[in-house]
Amino acid sequence: MARRAAVVLCVAAALMGPGNPAGAAAGAPADGPSPRPGALVYVADLHSDTVSVVDPGSGRVVDSVPVGKGPDSVAVSPDGSRVYVTNSAADTVSVIDARTRKVIDTIPVGDEPSRVTVSPDNRNVYVANVKSDDVSVISTRTRTVTDTIAVGDAPLGVAVTADGCTLYVANAGSGTVSVVRTASGTVTGAIPVGGGPTALVLAPDGRRLYVSNMTSDDVSVVDLHTGVESDRIPVGDQPAGIGVRPDGRQVYVADIGSDSVSVISTRRRAVTATVAVGHSPNGLAVAPDGSRVYVSDFDSDALSVIDTATACVTDTVPVGDGPTGVAVAPAKRP
Template sequence: MTRMTRNPDIAGRTAAVFCAVAALTGLTAAPSERPGRLVYVANLHSDTVSVVDTRSGTVVDGVPVGDGPDSAALGPDGSRLYVTDSAADTVSVVDTRTRTVVETVGVGHEPSRVTVSPDNKSVYVANVGAGTVSVISTRTLAVTDTIAVGDAPLGLAVSPDGRTLYVAVAGSDSVSVIRTDTGTVTGAVPVGGGPTALALTPDGRHLYVSNLTSDDVSVVDTRTRTETGRIPVGDQPAGIGVLPDGRRVYVADIGSDEVSVISTRSRTVTDTIAVGDGPTASPSTRTAGASTSATSSRTPCR
């Protein structure tokens, strides 16, 4: 499956972005009584979600979902898993106890990323092909709002208080700021080229943005809604995560096969870790009980 933009002028500028996010898989860790025991992996080409037991290192189950599962996110209580079916324009809702799909929700074109609000009331879905974010009620499992954000929305992050949703909009090199109670875009923060992924510090005061085409990470002050710094990293940073203590940021650099480690205090890269070929997923860095999600590209730009 190859990502396509609707606007040919935008396509040239964001081609590298779609190369990195094409053919995604998603993974998310289960926040249960035994933190980290289970990990859910969305398998793009087999239309399934694998359930992995981290203690034994084995796949213990497989859940059939929609066409082209791209990413996944757990609700805060771990009872439901939400999977974006990128080729079907749907979200599969999985009951993690029975490991079955209990509902399939139609969303926008090419849903790519998904996250859940801290209060477990809303699911947010970035529709990369439609330029929108779909809002799903976890109570009714129906779309309650569709918010236009611009061309190629990708990364999502919700503030700790749940009042603000941040969306990385690759087509405009910006981060859209959405007020969640009204579903309105209240501003846009210019960042680097091709923003693809977002990570908030635990206190919600700083947002880190991986900019795929400018090879850097933007630091955004969420109070002033301004970019306060930009940190050079490896080639084509695609995934990003912040540790629970807020001291370090990990960036997956797909083009240089490494992970850049950033100190949030000095805002510099303090270490570079060589990893496998084409990394795009940040490590799962949130504490148990919080919604976690990540993405990993296996066969970009087929």
């Protein structure tokens, strides 16, 4: 029960209630011009069993891709050619061809896959399976699971270092971050953090790890040189999705219970702004150029777009029903 509760909290508090049937219609592809140059945003729609493809330049959903049951998280390969989606209710990962926007494979993984990330060298996909307490390692070449790594209780967030050598896994049920050596698939340590860690992100310089702790309403700062938590920053209610600007100056946190995004100054290690967004924000991604932050508003069936220069919402895009995970990729076709 505790493990399942952690999953419900991570996705959104609203998961305990029925979805809004109008959401699927709101997220239907809009008629209009082709996407403008810029970033494409992929949004996992938990209750629609789809991935919405958003062109933020036009503020439109340009496609809606059917995937497995209960899509929860989404990640894009470094070359932008593939999109990986965890289907939490189907125990699978859907592989989408970014050019055709079609599912080209469905890969069985562990029990209730929650979060996904791709290694920088594009060789492996890492999937946190919250109910089987492990991480599935998928080869992008064979599109099969090549290893299963046991970690802590109820793993949710996953992040891999720029050199691909180390994987960090946030264990919501254990209150720890597992440190995994990717070459051998072995856990080399567990770092205590706050309560209910659900998502994490590496600083661009690779020196720190930022972890959102849902039940203690704060963000842990982990010094990766010492391997210990060096600070704890209070944020909004039930922090979930987290992202960092490419210059490393700000960290953004989606606060499910506060309907807001906390903006953290990494120099001051404090919240310097709070941005009101839609209802139950949970997924979050920062544009590659750092100019925008994209936030999935679970109970609003929408994607909020935040201008990082002004810390203001500049657009709200209707997507599918129950949006959760968010990922950004270049709009250029592979």
